[in-house]
Amino acid sequence: MSVKATRTGIVLSPDPTRVLFRPFELGTTRTLKIIARVNAMSDEEVDRKLGEVIREFGGRHYRLERFLTQRFGQIKAHLLTDEPVSTERQLLLGAYFTMEYSLESAALFNPSMIWHPDQTNVPPGYKRFILSLRATGEGHVSSISFRMGYIDAEGKIVLRKPLRYVTSPETVPNHRFNRSQFERKLYELRLENSIQEKMMLGLGDEFSLSELEAQIKRISAQFRYNAEYDTIASGLLALAKSNYEIHFDDDQSLDERCIFPSSPNETNGIEDARFVQFTDDNGEVTYYATYTAYNGRVTFPQLLETKDFTHFSVSTLNGAEVSNKGMAMFPRKINGKYAMISRQDGENIYLMYSDDLYFWQTKELILKPTYHWEYVQLGNCGSPIETEEGWLVLSHGVGPMRKYAIGAFLLDLNDPSKVIGRTKEPILSPDENEREGYVPNVVYSCGGLINERELIIPYAMADYASSFATVNVDELLAELTGKETPEVVTES
Template structure:
């Protein structure tokens, strides 16, 4: 008997009213200078009236708008023609001319990942609070990470909290400290390690900041003006450094007001499909990690996001010979003293990777190939493995005829995940008539679910447009994957 998921009927659609402010960059020094000059020609009365209009129209739509406008002024300040001091009103107005609103989820809100909230205080008995991360896509098909919160009540009902209308991207900390040894290992992989690179890093310590690296590159490059090879190496060094950074939100912001927007050169076209996992280290320390895909419009880059409180995050490049393609998903704990990851380097098969270093992955082992007709095009994971008494439960996606995506599952041995205990021969969730129309037709897709009171909760995207939830009885699913009866599976779980 084939197990099928039960739909909850909840639909989470993109909300175009959720906007955040972004820099409005014209990409032209000449145009920037013209705008600065035009604003400078306004009388104090005209400038005051225009600023009042801006604050009335946009102040209620954003969190700490004036702080952002002043920051934008500082960024365009080098274009001012004189050092004559400006009033704060004039600074705010200039900042407003170089700021824009961005509707981060106007096109789609999809590919959800679900984890338990680290704060379960003041939750009623039988309830449990969760965090839902989503891929939000807006103008220009630029994707970012958005958050929602909710809870599951004592009956298993899923309730989503109405999000705040405010959305804010975080403060970026560019002067992240870099470990020189790790930095040079990545340069070697990128084929940027040579005599030019060595000159550009002379004098940097065992740890260094972005500003220190920029200053050293500037000094060396000044000696070799118009040298294309030096420019190429300098660009590569800075791109790598800017792909490793920290971000901080204000503590008083609600989680659903926080948006992780593309920042680094690798992310210019989006942050895609974050797979969050609650990772418990051998010493009991808990960290939330998310593997995601950075996209610059041409190439995808697997990256890692980490946080302990969803207020402060670190972003790092994933490195190593086997870091490629999409869909890497971290196990929630070490196995045999090593980090473990589900991956898909070749675009169609599922692999298992081990590493002593969370940020470097050098080897892989093939564990699953497309076998059933609904997955002949490709296989992939739908989030991090979930630990059960019977084994590691992994949601998967398969692609079949007409590029139809469906969700299945497989089970791996707890101690040796290279051993596949079982897999579903049929999908447990396929797009129905209400789900197949959208930005990308005929797709259901998830980036990670949870088990709650014997039910597997699967948050999933519908046609790369909106999101929903489905549930599966865990005992029944494990019985199918292990070939045991449901009674035998439950008895085994109780015994363990």
């Protein structure tokens, strides 16, 4: 008899009241008209209208006036004169070019779960965790949202109610690029030629986006009649803008933080982040997340990294085998190399190795759809989890009527290309309460973890809401290995 997961009954539904402010972009003509109308207002009218805005929206946002000031700075170039503008009028102009965005009004799904880096002041037997989720709002734009919670001494999962505010991060100014790595990425993107060489010629071993922009502008006159110039220039700038750093204020709670799309690759969303606590050979811990960037036409696998969930670096992944969705990192190096589980062809599971975290050139097929519930495609449901019996990997399979279910497989610790076992039947399939939603008949996860002898699986229901299920690790490993009482190493 196959092992089945036990549902906890917890349901995490999207909350439309969680709003953040975003730029309200309008064309040049309308922008000029709005500025003219606001500038025609008397000082008394400006004060009165600004007061209404602050009263109505100030309690819904974190540091609203700071954002309005920033928005004024972004539209200031449209002012027709250098006449000084009062602080109140600046704020009001900023408000006219700001909008609220309901972060998770459409869905809150595809969760990934890791242990919180801060376990101080936790009662004996308790452990804090971080839950990342794909939040989807207006226009079906996806971003990364966070929740926090703990598992108590009895193994009960308790989610903390998120705080009222939610805010996107600020981009770190003057982020420095490593020239050697940047040029290698240009080569992988086939953007290397004589024009590109001239664009890079005046840059040092490290450079910023503004320095790159200035250099491209500096040589533009030489190539004004060259048809390739605009293509190469656009490609260089798009690559630079897709590799960036972001930062949240230290006094913001993690569940107030939202990683919102901000690069050319992400204009239509950041999807399905698979977080993993990675321990390097020297013991240093970094939190990585592979995710899918979507620009409305093409998907791009990308990498998010952080030490503290306050400062994040975002990088493009490059190489011949970086394609499709669902790349998931192993939590440590295997035989001195970084390792990934992947699915380049849309239906099979592959193993990848690399000496460089940002470049992936090879793959090896390790699993094909074999059982009825996975005939359409296979994929991972998060990063491999280390046990003494092997690497435990949650998987998803797609069967008749595009029904998604969750299973598992086990890989050899020293040679993950060797498959020790796999579940012949799903351990979790959509029940009648989980079938209806944005995408019917889907259960899906981006990563679970082991607590004591329980595998905790956070999972999405019909691409709408999220829940948790648990599986006894001993029973699952017994099914995968054929042994009666396997031993496991729980994550620390």
